[in-house]
Amino acid sequence: xxxxxxxxxxxxxxxxxxxxxxxxxxxxxxxxxxxxxxxxxxxxxxxxxxxxxxxxxxxxxxxxxxxxxxxxxxxxxxxxxxxxxxxxxxxxxxxxxxxxxxxxxxxxxxxxxxxxxxxxxxxxxxxxxxxxxxxxxxxxxxxxxxxxxxxxxxxxxxxxxxxxxxxxxxxxxxxxxxxxxxxxxxxxxxxxxxxxxxxxxxxxxxxxxxxxxxxxxxxxxxxxxxxxxxxxxxxxxxxxxxxxxxxxxxxxxxxxxxxxxxxxxxxxxxxxxxxxxxxxxx
Amino acid sequence: xxxxxxxxxxxxxxxxxxxxxxxxxxxxxxxxxxxxxxxxxxxxxxxxxxxxxxxxxxxxxxxxxxxxxxxxxxxxxxxxxxxxxxxxxxxxxxxxxxxxxxxxxxxxxxxxxxxxxxxxxxxxxxxxxxxxxxxxxxxxxxxxxxxxxxxxxxxxxxxxxxxxxxxxxxxx
Numbered sequence: 001x002x003x004x005x006x007x008x009x010x011x012x013x014x015x016x017x018x019x020x021x022x023x024x025x026x027x028x029x030x031x032x033x034x035x036x037x038x039x040x041x042x043x044x045x046x047x048x049x050x051x052x053x054x055x056x057x058x059x060x061x062x063x064x065x066x067x068x069x070x071x072x073x074x075x076x077x078x079x080x081x082x083x084x085x086x087x088x089x090x091x092x093x094x095x096x097x098x099x100x101x102x103x104x105x106x107x108x109x110x111x112x113x114x115x116x117x118x119x120x121x122x123x124x125x126x127x128x129x130x131x132x133x134x135x136x137x138x139x140x141x142x143x144x145x146x147x148x149x150x151x152x153x154x155x156x157x158x159x160x161x162x163x164x165x166x167x168x169x170x171x172x173x174x175x176x177x178x179x180x181x182x183x184x185x186x187x188x189x190x191x192x193x194x195x196x197x198x199x200x201x202x203x204x205x206x207x208x209x210x211x212x213x214x215x216x217x218x219x220x221x222x223x224x225x226x227x228x229x230x231x232x233x234x235x236x237x238x239x240x241x242x243x244x245x246x247x248x249x250x251x252x253x254x255x256x257x258x259x260x261x262x263x264x265x266x267x268x269x270x271x272x273x274x275x276x277x278x279x280x281x282x
Numbered sequence: 283x284x285x286x287x288x289x290x291x292x293x294x295x296x297x298x299x300x301x302x303x304x305x306x307x308x309x310x311x312x313x314x315x316x317x318x319x320x321x322x323x324x325x326x327x328x329x330x331x332x333x334x335x336x337x338x339x340x341x342x343x344x345x346x347x348x349x350x351x352x353x354x355x356x357x358x359x360x361x362x363x364x365x366x367x368x369x370x371x372x373x374x375x376x377x378x379x380x381x382x383x384x385x386x387x388x389x390x391x392x393x394x395x396x397x398x399x400x401x402x403x404x405x406x407x408x409x410x411x412x413x414x415x416x417x418x419x420x421x422x423x424x425x426x427x428x429x430x431x432x433x434x435x436x437x438x439x440x441x442x443x444x445x446x447x448x449x450x451x452x453x454x
Contacts, residue, residue: 007382010381011378011381011382012378014377014381015374015377015378015380015381016374016377018377024343024345025344025345025348026344027344027370027373027374027377030344030345030347030348030366030370031367031370031371031374033348033366034348034351034363034366034367034370035363035367036363037352037362037363037366038361038362038363038364038367038409039363040363041361041362041363042361042414052362055352055356055362056356059309059353059356059357060356060357062309063309063310063353063356063357066305066306066309066310067309067310070310136357143358143359143360143416145359174359181359188417188418188419189416189417208419209418209419209422
């Protein structure tokens with residue numbers, strides 16, 4: 001029994017401490033070093049911050065270059081898929097075009113009316129936009145985020161909204177000198193104050209880690225009014241980060257309470273980083 | 283072909299291939315996600331490190347694995363050091379297996395891999411969820427572990443072939 005325990009101890013000691021010919025460091029040293037790095041990355045000292053920024057800058061750029069072949073394969077897959085679905089999508093587009101002219105006129109009237117009403121209550125929303133390219137789009141099982149090619153030098157700040165076309169796709173969570181990281185709405189850690197229309201119900205849209213969102217922190221019987229209706233989810237503007245009315249997604253009858261995001265997060269290429277100033281005349 | 287085998291460049295390239303694959307995959311986070319298959323993900327880096335540190339540790343240095351972990355953390359956006367720690371735990375297990383094993387056996391390696399990836403994914407989830415308060419999807423981790431385990435035989439054949447070629451070239 002004692003011999004067995006000795007063997008175990010010898011094997012463990014040998015595994016952690018013994019260096020092979022070509023190994024410059026023992027495993028134990030590196031394990032301790034990685035624990036040290038984890039602890040250190042938790043502190044927000046200026047020196048650590050700068051080192052982190054430097055590492056991020058170099059690795060994001062290198063990763064962008066290394067991802068070129070994979071991105072090409074992705075593009076190829078997406079092109080093949082769009083060719084296969086060409087007829088079906090064309091039929092859908094025809095219906096959309098027919099409806100769009102009416103919607104455009106209605107939209108113009110509502111926008112003008114909305115502007116007038118905001119002027120009456122002395123409320124104005126100004127926005128500053130920065131256009132950015134998606135550098136890295138890693139559909140990681142751990143964190144749903146994208147790396148963008150704009151950073152502090154372009155006045156990007158943490159918390160700014162990330163918009164694809166007119167749809168909200170996420171929020172800036174990390175800013176480096178020339179790039180930044182945006183957390184997508186689909187991430188488990190994403191929580192956006194929103195409003196469910198047409199019933200005007202306040203809620204929080206939460207990511208699930210999959211390509212749909214769910215509704216949280218709302219009235220218990222909110223589903224009762226949903227029968228036979230298509231629910232559109234917009235930002236509510238509560239919290240003062242996003243302006244109210246940015247479309248997020250919709251809940252239809254087939255989606256069983258899940259929010260289908262308007263934007264396809266796997267196809268993001270160019271996006272807008274937007275900051276909103278409330279109640280300031282520009 | 284034979285002249286190609288004997289060229290120094292080819293020899294060097296072959297001997298550095300595991301290292302190149304490691305860094306290429308951490309920069310890419312290669313897991314065939316562009317196939318857009320729901321509930322399909324596997325960790326190529328875990329397979330790569332497990333095989334090479336078990337069968338031919340001279341081809342994959344611990345320091346390189348440590349740096350690959352740092353890069354992986356930055357690319358996927360989790361706190362720096364976690365992947366390095368997990369990769370080095372993987373190396374510790376393989377070093378232990380190497381020390382207690384006289385003759386390598388594929389089945390034993392495969393079963394050990396299952397326990398090891400469950401261990402390191404559990405460590406990663408504990409660190410992210412309980413220490414850094416970052417929400418993670420447990421299902422995704424389980425699926426990832428499952429597919430990583432299932433894919434091992436395929437990658438074992440590929441890596442084994444490569445390992446034989448490297449050994450042949452080195453002894454040549």
